[in-house]
Structure formats: C-alpha cells, structure tokens
Amino acid sequence: MAIDIYKINPEFREIMPQEIIDLEENATWAEKQDKPRGIKELPQTKELLEEHSLCAGCPEAAALRYVLSALPKPEETVIVNSTGCTSLMFPHIALHTVHSLFGNQNAVASGIKRVLDWRFPNKEKDVVVLAGDGATVDIGLDYTMQSFFRQENITTICFDNEVYANTGGQESGMTPKGQVFKMAPSGKKFEKVKMWELATTSGCHYSLNMTASAPKAVARAVREAITIAREVGPTYINLYTPCILEIGLSANEGLGEMKEQDKDRFDKYKYISPEAEACLAKAKEEGRL
Ligand SMILES: Cc1ncc(C[n+]2csc(CCOP(=O)(O)OP(=O)(O)O)c2C)c(N)n1
Numbered sequence: 001m002a003i004d005i006y007k008i009n010p011e012f013r014e015i016m017p018q019e020i021i022d023l024e025e026n027a028t029w030a031e032k033q034d035k036p037r038g039i040k041e042l043p044q045t046k047e048l049l050e051e052h053s054l055c056a057g058c059p060e061a062a063a064l065r066y067v068l069s070a071l072p073k074p075e076e077t078v079i080v081n082s083t084g085c086t087s088l089m090f091p092h093i094a095l096h097t098v099h100s101l102f103g104n105q106n107a108v109a110s111g112i113k114r115v116l117d118w119r120f121p122n123k124e125k126d127v128v129v130l131a132g133d134g135a136t137v138d139i140g141l142d143y144t145m146q147s148f149f150r151q152e153n154i155t156t157i158c159f160d161n162e163v164y165a166n167t168g169g170q171e172s173g174m175t176p177k178g179q180v181f182k183m184a185p186s187g188k189k190f191e192k193v194k195m196w197e198l199a200t201t202s203g204c205h206y207s208l209n210m211t212a213s214a215p216k217a218v219a220r221a222v223r224e225a226i227t228i229a230r231e232v233g234p235t236y237i238n239l240y241t242p243c244i245l246e247i248g249l250s251a252n253e254g255l256g257e258m259k260e261q262d263k264d265r266f267d268k269y270k271y272i273s274p275e276a277e278a279c280l281a282k283a284k285e286e287g288r289l
C-alpha cells in the first residue's frame with residue numbers, strides 16, 4: 001500500500017518541474033509492503049533521495065538517505081531543517097519539511113510539535129530537526145539547548161561536518177583544534193565542542209556521537225531516538241558527515257574517512273536515561289523496534 005504524503009496544488013501543477021511531478025507520482029514510501037522503507041530499499045526508491053545537488057560523494061547525502069529510510073511513520077513526520085548544504089536536499093524528497101531561518105530550527109520544531117499534538121491528539125506526530133553544526137551548535141545553540149531544557153518531544157540530528165560548508169569553509173565550534181580552512185587560515189585555536197555531552201547535561205534522554213559510516217547503525221539510532229522523543233523527551237544524534245570538499249578528499253573517500261574516525265574521534269558516545277531505557281525495552285517487547 002502506498003503512503004500518500006506529497007500532493008501538488010492542482011493550480012500549480014502546470015508550472016512544476018518534472019522532478020517535482022516525479023516525486024508526486026513515484027514517491028510511494030511503502031508500496032511493496034505495508035510498512036515504511038528500510039535500508040535495503042535505498043536503491044529502488046524515488047522518495048529516499050534519488051537526486052540531489054550536493055557535491056558528488058558528499059556523506060551528508062548518504063546520511064540523509066539512511067535517516068529517511070528509518071523514519072517509523074513518514075506520513076506523520078515533519079522534518080525541520082536549516083540553511084546549509086543539508087537544506088539543498090530537501091526539495092528532492094516527498095515529505096513534509098520546513099526550512100526555518102538559520103539557527104532557530106529547534107524553536108520552530110518545538111512550536112510545530114506542540115501544535116500538532118494539540119490539533120491531532122489521537123495521532124503520533126514526529127518532529128525531527130536536521131541541521132548542520134553551524135546551525136545547531138554555533139548560531140542556534142541557544143535555541144537547541146532551550147528545547148532540551150524545556151523537554152520538548154523532538155529529535156535533533158546534527159549533520160556534523162565540522163565546518164560552515166555552504167558558505168565556503170569557515171570554522172565552527174565543532175571544528176577540531178588546529179584545523180585550517182580556506183576561510184579560516186590561522187587554524188582553530190581550541191578543541192571541538194562536545195555537543196553530545198552538552199545534550200546529555202542539558203536534559204536529552206538519548207545522546208549519541210557517531211559517524212554515518214554504517215547505514216544500519218544510523219537507521220537504528222534514528223528509530224530509537226524518535227521512539228524516545230515521542231514518549232519521554234528530547235533526543236540528540238551527532239552524526240559525523242565530513243565535508244570532503246573542505247578537507248581535500250575526492251568523491252569516493254568520504255566513507256573511508258568516516259570509518260577511520262569510527263576508531264578515533266567518533267567513538268560512539270552513547271547516553272540513555274533510565275526512562276528512555278525503559279521506553280526502548282517496552283517498544284522492543286511490543287515489536288515496535
Ligand atoms: C540568518 C542567517 N545567517 C547566516 C546565514 C548564512 N549561512 C548560510 S549557510 C551557512 C553555514 C551553514 O553551516 P552548517 O550549519 O554547518 O551547514 P553545512 O553547510 O556545513 O552543512 C551560513 C552561515 C543565513 N543564510 N541566514
């Protein structure tokens with residue numbers, strides 16, 4: 001059974017690019033089976049980001065595919081994103097997304113989640129923030145942390161490429177010490193902010209630091225984070241998706257870089273609160289995970 005998410009307003013259909021019409025006609029989310037997509041279906045599905053305008057081989061594009069394939073209920077999900085390389089992918093997916101002003105994505109997501117819960121009290125609505133490190137940790141840090149403090153029922157996924165990529169390579173708080181970029185030639189003077197630890201101390205019930213090297217691991221993390229966000233409180237996933245352009249790698253070297261970092265800086269930090277542990281155990285028992 002297909003899941004009907006994406007509809008073009010009939011009045012605008014005539015002027016829509018073919019790509020958008022293709023999304024409406026061919027993005028089915030669950031055609032062959034009565035459950036959402038999974039990692040195995042990535043090569044055949046229009047809706048799991050068939051095309052994008054990022055650099056060839058950009059790990060952000062692969063990571064978004066894994067995230068989309070793991071959404072438990074895509075038809076009941078809203079993704080809030082922010083300006084950056086990530087935001088270039090959203091016009092190519094058939095899902096409800098909101099492009100917020102740079103940095104305020106967690107405030108926007110909080111409002112959307114509250115209104116959806118009020119408007120649809122009998123439905124589970126998932127709100128997921130997906131934004132870069134500049135948006136999440138630098139310019140939007142206050143909004144990010146305040147949403148944790150308020151215990152909003154949202155999942156925040158930071159695509160941590162350790163740089164302001166979309167504006168040509170400035171350092172962010174997430175850049176490692178000593179790193180030089182085109183527009184940060186003197187080198188980073190202090191250590192990378194441990195946002196995953198800040199998320200834990202700011203009230204997140206689930207906080208991970210990982211690379212996007214293993215699709216199934218990313219998908220599992222997304223499903224767990226969304227399940228906990230629904231029932232317990234805010235969750236955070238810090239996902240290393242290196243900007244291959246800014247660190248001088250070619251299109252086929254992103255995966256190798258992530259695998260290298262699995263052994264080193266991205267050592268799979270994982271925090272789960274006791275309430276979240278109980279929530280996951282119950283979800284597994286009921287076959288929801
Ligand atoms: C309010 C506002 N401030 C600044 C910008 C400029 N801007 C656009 S993209 C970007 C950098 C994004 O960096 P990040 O969030 O790390 O995403 P990436 O491009 O690295 O994926 C900035 C500063 C903007 N568009 N709007």
Ligand code: SF4
Nearest residue numbers: 054055058085243244
């Ligand atoms: S600039 Fe970097 S983050 Fe942006 S699309 Fe290219 S490789 Fe990806």
Ligand SMILES: [Mg+2]
Nearest residue numbers: 132133163165
């Ligand atoms: Mg970035």
